[in-house]
Amino acid sequence: MSDDRRAYSSTLVAAEAERGRGRHVCVVDAAGFSALLRGRPAPCLELRRARTGRVRPVAATTTEARVLGGPLRLRRTGRRAPGDLTLDLSRLDAATVAHEATVGALIEHLSRRGIEACTNAAGAPEFDAGWSQGEDIFVAEVKSLTGAREDQQIRLGIGQILDYAHQLRSAHPSTVIHPVLVLEKRPSADRWAGLADGVGLRLIWAPDFTGI
Structure with a gap:
């Protein structure tokens, strides 16, 4: 999700900014998108800043939902x-x-x-x-x-x-x-x-x- 040519990072930064304004923006990765295409639910990923300053999606911490x-x-x-x-x-x-x-x-x-x-x-x-x-x-x-x-x-x-x-x-x-x-x-x-x-x-x- 950090491919500069495809502007993935800027897209995630924009998503994080919208969330900061109180708007819910759902972020899914490739596996989640594939699940949606099969009619299955996909987890909404959290956004965290890495040490490089980039924003990256990570799975939300859950208990039962992991299974x-x-x-x-x-x-x-x-x-x-x-x-x-x-x-x-x-x-x-x-x-x-x-x-x-x-x-x-x-x-x-x-x-x-x-x-x-x-x-x-x-x-x-x-x-x-x-x-x-x-x-x-x-x-x-x-x-x-x-x-x-x-x-x-x-x-x-x-x-x-x-x-x-x-x-x-x-x-x-x-x-x-x-x-x-x-x-x-x-x-x-x-x-x-x-x-x-x-x-x-x-x-x-x-x-x-x-x-x-």
């Missing part, structure tokens, strides 16, 4: 026109609709318990949903079982959410992180519950989401 972002919203899903890959694309669309339906049901379930479902914060792994209970934070990966092999979807979900939890625990060692795998429906094989217990993972499914 959880803004309220979770459903994404729009659509149907593709028929074509040569009608079968595969139809399955993909069905899985996408089922995924968002499960996300929506989870949001409603948490809301009924007075819990707000959140997105990931900027810079945090892109889990599907997150929420807090007391000082503990829960991060969830949602997997549909429509139009795909059940075992592959569950294995993929387990790997993803355990990876996200490991990254978050490394970045925030003082925060208790609970990984959760949320399925569209009860899996046909009972063995997944035992596997989840063995690796410290909560396994839940719609429509009851028993366990949260």
